[in-house]
Amino acid sequence: MAQTSSAPTKERYIPNALKFAFGGLAGMSATCVVQPLDLIKTRMQLSGGGRSSFTVAGEIVAREGFFSLYTGLSAGLLRQATYTTSRLGVYNWLFDLYKEQNAGATPGFGTKTLLGIAAGGVGAFVGTPAEVALIRMTADGRLPVEQRRNYKNVVDALVRIVKEEGTLKLWRGATPTVGRAMVVNAAQLGTYSQAREIFLGYISEGIFLHFCASMVSGLITTIASMPVDIIKTKIQNAAKGESQVAVVTNLLRTEGVLSLWKGFLPYYARLGPHTVLTFIALEQMNSAYLKYT
Secondary structure, eight states, rough: OOHHHHHHHHHHHHOHHHHHHHHHHHHHHHHHHHHHHHHHHHHHHHOOOOOOOHHHHHHHHHHOOGGGGGHHHHHHHHHIIIIIHHHHHHHHHHHHHHHHOOOOOOOOOHHHHHHHHHHHHHHHHHHHHHHHHHHHHHGGGGSOOGGGOOOOHHHHHHOOOOHHHHHGGGGTTHHHHHHHHHHHHHHHHHHHHHHHHTTTTTTTTTEEEHHHHHHHHHHHHHHHHHHHHHHHHHHTOOOOOOOOOHHHHHHHHHHHHGGTTHHHHHHHHHHHHHHHHHHHHHHHHHHHHHOOO
């Protein structure tokens, strides 16, 4: 009887190394789809006008060409390989650790939120260099030709930042980046887990369940994280020597408080599908592992 009951318990858990690997692969897969939306979101956050996302997208294609919508893809993939690998891996590891230490009991919403905050903080610190490169690469096309950085790829961006500005500049904006990640992960991971449990009472296990839980998670995460994300973007793209306080003060003075939710549609259009695709891919990889091993 002991052997029979122990077998399912072992199958229930995925090795820690694979938790991290699956998280990174899921995030990278989603980024390949939503990179154009991320670029549009960044351009809108840095623009002072009130143009729509469709107008911005049209201007980018007309001025820089269609494939410019994928500018910064290498940085986006590196960001997922560092940030998402860390945050999802840490969250799933902590989630399973909690269950192991509490006789299999599932953590409540408050505990899930705390786990998300911890995972987000770790992931953001690890992923900040790629985040800085991504912001600069996606913003470059809006600058006058003579002011563009013209990074060739994410490796070129990281090397030049270190050479021209110093190693610590790779963590420029790390404080708002970590703050944003804590908000995002508290909302995204906590609400996804909670919504998944709630919907499971009405929807059978499968992709549709994951889709519904992801959409709820994406909407709540967008509302909660946009202000921190905009501040982070402004700081990471700021001119050399401009302080973080000056960047935030200037933003609020010239554009107002509501500018903290500027570009809500492209932000949600990017974060919503990215959340859905990431969690669906992650769930499928987890299911495949548990099914075939």
